[in-house]
Amino acid sequence: MLIVRHLRKLNAPQRLQLNVDQTRRALSDANLQYDKDPQPLFTDAETQRLLQSMTQLQLEKVFRKRTVADNSTETKFMTTAQLEKEFLLTIEKAKKLLQMPPVVQIKPDTERVISKDPALKDFDDSKYVFTDISFGLRPSERKVVVRDVDGTLSYAPLETQKRMNQLYFPLDGRKSYTPRMFSDKELLQRCLDEHKYEFVLDRLTVQYEPYETEFHNISAKVFTHLNESKQFDLLRSTRHFGPMAFFYAWHRCIDDLLYDMIRRDYLYNAVQLIALSYKIHKVPVEYGQTLSQLEALQPTPAERALEELRSCLQKPSEKGIEKEIHAAIGKTEQDFTADELSLKFIEQYIGSEHALKKVQLELAVQTLKELNLEKLQLFKGLKKAHGVQAS
């Protein structure tokens, strides 16, 4: 154990040095680490709002069937008022399911000696591990101490502490051994090649604490692979989208994700992603104004999901012609103005030196503009045909 710790200590500065070199480069190596504590930036209220908004809230995806023991559903008769209440509860539940695992620094494993007693040397031939099993303590505050063979009494290293916690207070789904998926590189690679990102990340979150080295290494590997395969939509509306976006923004490789967002016409999210990267790297570009303007124009993901739920209560005749046009084209007048604003901001980003894949992004923006123009014409035509007054 001591040798391992020593090796870790030796490796730490080298790894840091590598990071500095790598940040400017596109993602190539799997071992991208956070070079300083990302926690204050991640838990910041504005960052959280940006990440949550980027994650989106697609109810079918949040409440999809999972590989769990109980997938049963309940059918009930309800009045409209009860249904309204149930909708609100559903949104709350969905928000809870989308809570992001935190992004924090790797916790250093420092040795804390309680007492050294040379007279106790060789008192026994193996060491003793004592775990405090007092009722009602959190796993993090549970004391685990080790009496070594040489008589030293010290707090247990993190690895032992975790093992003891798992032994006496098992966590559901966490294994006391390292699952082969994480210990065997080939198995993990196979999972990634089959695009089972969510499965890997879910299991990772259960198996490891966010401050562990393995958590950082494996999640970095997954995000890197994801950036190459560009299947970002698999993680959208799951709890891992936020940390993923944060990871890309931190390591300056948001371009592929940005391209994906533009291609799928999530322009607001694209703006948020750029703003996030500006915020993290303290780029002197004013993004707050654009964001607040867009925020006023567009509903939050939760509001949008609630709207979607409520729309099934309305009869088609009640909806009115405006809604019908919206349903046909998929955009309202507000959306068009928001798109214009976002496109301006995105083009500004593409023009700056921060964008790496300029040609690709420009093409995507151009295609989207053409599509939008067509849609706008159709929108105006439909409005005119139905005699709706321009607001």
Place this chain on the structure above:
Amino acid sequence: MSLSPASGIGRFYKHSAKIIRFVRHGCANRPFYHIVVMERRKNQHQPVIEQVGSYDPMPNATNERLVALNTERIRYWLGKGAHMSDPAAELLGIAGLLPVHPRTYMNAWRNRKAAAEAAATEAVKSAETA
């Protein structure tokens, strides 16, 4: 050796002598101990007042002996004037909860002495062969 809750089912007199001691569970050649509070006069396999820990004397795969202690309850019972059996007192001494038991120091000293003697005879043997 029936299973009972850790809160214990043993009945006891208010002013009887209590003791913190080991109860041997496990089986032949495989000891495993519960650390319990019970009336001093009772046999170890009678119902206990409370279980406050466990002790596995056989080293595990990583060469550790695992001990679990409900320190909060142990301190409570010690405060109530419970006695300690010698092995339990030794273990709590090693844990750092109580002062180290004299017998532990004695064992350590004997082990070191035996090791030194073994090393000396080994050195003599190797010198003879050379």
